[in-house]
Amino acid sequence: MTIVQFHMDDQQVVDNSQLAQKLRNAGLRPTRQRTALAELLFKKGDRHVSAECLFEDAKKAQIVISLATVYNTLNQFSEAGLLRTISIDSTRVYFDTKTGDHHHFFLEDSEQLVDMPEGCVRVENLPDAPPGTEVSRVDVIVRVRSTK
Numbered sequence: 001m002t003i004v005q006f007h008m009d010d011q012q013v014v015d016n017s018q019l020a021q022k023l024r025n026a027g028l029r030p031t032r033q034r035t036a037l038a039e040l041l042f043k044k045g046d047r048h049v050s051a052e053c054l055f056e057d058a059k060k061a062q063i064v065i066s067l068a069t070v071y072n073t074l075n076q077f078s079e080a081g082l083l084r085t086i087s088i089d090s091t092r093v094y095f096d097t098k099t100g101d102h103h104h105f106f107l108e109d110s111e112q113l114v115d116m117p118e119g120c121v122r123v124e125n126l127p128d129a130p131p132g133t134e135v136s137r138v139d140v141i142v143r144v145r146s147t148k
Contacts, residue, residue, distance in 0.1 A: 026080035036063045037073050041083070046098040048086070048113040054095075086113060088141065103140035116142070 020030035084096040
């Protein structure tokens with residue numbers, strides 16, 4: 001039996017059974033499709049993917065799955081805390097396997113999302129949140145393009 005190893009959010013290496021347990025711990029049943037997508041997402045370490053990109057990865061890996069299932073699974077993983085959702089605009093959403101606080105560059109020419117080095121952005125003087133709410137996180141996305 002081959003044991004496949006994957007890098008998860010805390011940089012630990014896990015095999016298939018640990019990956020299934022990670023899904024269970026997040027409140028998700030490790031179905032065949034969820035497990036297959038989790039393998040594609042986490043085996044390469046930290047990465048940013050769109051649903052379309054993951055769908056293409058699945059096709060290349062000969063995983064039979066619909067784009068709608070990929071979207072649903074990515075959203076379920078995000079709601080369970082396994083992924084972080086990054087909205088660039090109303091038409092572009094990326095899913096980040098690195099769930100801790102960090103900021104991004106969005107490369108407009110290639111439509112890639114790239115992590116900023118840690119500690120290079122400091123957010124200060126945030127206004128108080130409206131009554132009955134609290135700030136859950138602050139996302140900084142700096143859009144860059146080539147100077148040609």
